[in-house]
Amino acid sequence: MSDPCLDHLVYAVPDLLAGVEDFAARTGVTPVPGGSHPGGSANYLVGLGATAYLEIIGPDPAAGPGAPPRLFGLETLTEPRLVTWAVHPEDLDGRVRQAREHGYDPGDVRPLSRVKPDGSRLDWRLTSREEAAAVRPVPFLIDWGRTPHPAASGLPRLRLTSFAASHPEPDSVRHDLAALGVDLTVTTGPEPALHAEFETPRGTVTLV
Template sequence: MTAELDHLVHAVPDLLAGVAAFAERTGVTPVAGGRHPGGTANYLVGLGPTAYLEIIGPDPEAAGPRPRAFGLETLAEPRLAAWAVRAGDIDATVRQAREHGYDPGDVQPLSRRTPAGTLLEWRLTRREDPAAISPVPFLIDWGETAHPAASGLPQLRLVSFTAIHPDPEALHHDLAALDAVLEVAKGPEPALEAVLDTPAGTVTLR
């Protein structure tokens, strides 16, 4: 069974400024998702009933060093940094991927609290990877938690989602190990590109 798109990760160096710029560019204002224990926070926009776009950055209310997640520690410009897929059985998918030569990392618990105070909990794979952009998705399992896309988010339509990679064949191999499907074009450096249909016209995130 093909893994299903869960969400896209748009990383920004300044969360509130990044959200304001996104709203101006698309005509849709993201809603606050919540704060993560690791020093990040996010805003969300729906991409239909089962997927969403996450805008993530350093938590403006948190003290301390910049978080490392999604390259935020050194991030200077917004970028589409990663994506997540849902698998029917996250533990079985990890075992399958390793058998096929790709290690997605261990499954770990994570959580965030919504502005209304509701605690959301999920499990995901974490892979130690120095790459600034991750064209291979991480796996996520929401368990008993209601999926964020079902929370009445403002909506945009995802027209297309593709990867650029210097070795498309190698990337396709890693994607296949996760039962993930993504169109891949050849290019000098890894990148992700999402084309959105918005009230302000077609917008491309990269």
């Protein structure tokens, strides 16, 4: 994966604290709390560079029973899975127009936010598509605006050594990636999947 606009990878887990504990045991690196999202989810983060990170997201342990998690299919998730990824183009709105002109609609741009553990709020904009796919090889677009990038907050770091996707119809994915102006290796596979390999204190670790 050579696209310089990589923003973050999203690793969804059915139990957030258990998922973080397992990740720390496998890699030797302990993720740090990112914060809570409206809707009942929360995340932990690991840096992948100055402007890139891995997000571990799951149901918010502090959320009440009236706040079901809605992001990334967390309601039905039964095992950890690398579900999607994001890129941060210099001009989000311009990239959306470009993609639509080339036959791919990345979805509408909408604002989101989350509250950090220190009580401060992060605000950003991203593209959002309504789709049932559990794994999304084509990334969404994100713009942090004036908000400091999460990777710049002193996160513990790992090195991402490879990132790729597989799909039953790889040519369709390659078409959509090209429309977005994004580079990613896509091979043929039985189902949509993302594959990330990391160099860690405990050796090579792969997430799918």
